[in-house]
Amino acid sequence: MSTPVVKIENLVKRYKELIALDHFSLEIEEGEIFGLLGPNGSGKTTTINCMLSLLSYDKGEVEIFGKKMSPDNYEVKKDIGVVMQNVAVFDELTVYENIDYFCGLYITDKEKRAKLVEEAIEFVGLEDFKKFYPKKLSGGLLRRLNIACGIAHKPRLIIFDEPTVAVDPQSRNKILEGIERLNREGATVIYTSHYMEEVEQICTRIAIMDKGKSRAIGTKDELKKLIRNTETISIEVAKPSDDDMKEISSLPHVYETAYENSKLVVRYSGGKHNLIRLMNLLSDKQYNMGRVYSEIPTLNDVFLEITGTALRDSE
């Protein structure tokens, strides 16, 4: 078995009475896009900062590339790239100079660095803004510059800490596509977010965090299998009678029925052809149906069932 790129064991971080990380453990393999999903304050950024030896912690071990991580472990640091949650660039330096500056903290060879900087600029699509100062860039472009500063030196492990906060949809898509491209080019990626759609879109494995604890870890499908729900069908229809509701509840694989906002909502745990069976029943009962929705469970459903709170509710 290969050495994990990141190995965190029993990490505990306290801020006085508050336990920010509570015996948190994690292993990330090479080539993964690993998502840390959780609401604000769940411990995602604290995990990253402890992992990078920026934050002291009370207990636990952190290994990166099989080596114990410490502030002086420059060999390990050389292969890490970090895209901070807050934009961290110098207002006094241009786009090109900012990328060159941060790349220069890793790469001393001037020619090699110039090539890497150009590649990073091309990667984030800032070719037309090389000589712009950060204050002249829009929020989305600024985020892209922030990313370029973190990845220009072509690290083996890249950490993205909520890189799409306050970013327009176009820039967000470009960022997500870029992360997938970096992964295809060989980088292992850690991606923290409270946007479950993003995590679901790009991450190969996900850890659900809540109150400093890891509640579940696995692929999207593995996580979805942890919960009872496999399908939720909603149909716009007049409110069924109590007897009809009982009959719907007795259909195969149904575990919950409700009538919410002029819609009949039926939740299933497994089974096939659930929609056809339900629509046949409603037709037989002479109900006029409007729009029909069939949804497979999302990470929000997973989060809801595991933590007892919807991810968005807890924001």
Next chain:
Amino acid sequence: MFFHKYKYGLLQTIRNKELTFWALGFTIILGTLFYAAFGNVYENDDIFEAIPVAVVENVGDDGFMQLLTELSQGEDKMLVVNKTDREKAEELLGNGDVEAIITVDESIALSINSTSDSISVSIVGSIVNEYNTKSALFEEIAKTNPEKLPQAIEAMNVNIDNVIKEHKLTDAPMNPYTDYFYNLIAMGILFGSTFGMTIAINSQGNLSAIAARKCVSPAKKSMSAIADILAAVTIVFACSVITILYVKYVLGVELGDRLGMYILTALFGSIMSVSLGYAVGSVGSIGEKAKGAILLTVTLLGGFLSGLMSHGMRQIVESKVPFINRVNPAAILTDAFFSLTVYPHYDRYIRSIIGMAVITVICTVAGIIMTRRKKYASL
């Protein structure tokens, strides 16, 4: 990597328009306004006021008394002589009615107190020193080569004229308004402390996102800090040299003939200023705005106490709370410029340089101690 960081440190510092304005633009504008306000004074040669001195004659010395008489006569008189006894002389000095007591004894002695005006003391001191030196020489010649005595007397007369003309051993004029420009240059240099503060904030992972990004890189923190500090000192020093040259050559303020020493002083001042800012910026428990306010207070209040807004303030502070003048960076720096202009010797200048060195060492050590942490309890 060091030169990479130094190069970008220079770029960041020089492009920080706000800070550069305070370190250079503001100083030049204020200097120009000072010059406009004092312009007539500078063009007026007759700005010197005769210095009041008390003379206690314990032993008769006709030569010296004749010299005093000559110096206290006419429109261009240098001294206002008050011949009196010791007790009365001390009372006059204590009340500030005279700047010094000249005691005529076996040799001529000078007594001053801490409130005496430095320029006046320097002038009177030069006269006394010159007379003592020449009279000793005169006696020696009389003993060893009496035949050369007439020539010696003639030479002595010539040199007394020189004393009257030179006032002191440096060539600078005795314009009290020049003190404002020393203060101005000092203030400009001390505004550079903000650069040091920015460096400290951008090097601690718990204070800024940029610092956090730097901390997770393989670049050593100490090397980064040294490169940044060196870049800041370079810019502050360059600003101060431009200010000195502007004051001297554009405004025409006569700062004296020790330009090289002024520039050296500006270099020491720049190092002190950046290290002061670095130390304040390194304090983790207070916010950036509070740190900026502390530095502004040190600069402006320090400037006020060293005489930026009111000539003679430094002497008042010296008489009441001399300790403040020893620890106030603005006063130390101003005094260094002042003593270069006024005193022929370097005793007082060296005291100022030592003061700057002590502040620099304390601030640097404090800054290093506060920033040496590599992991933070919170971000």
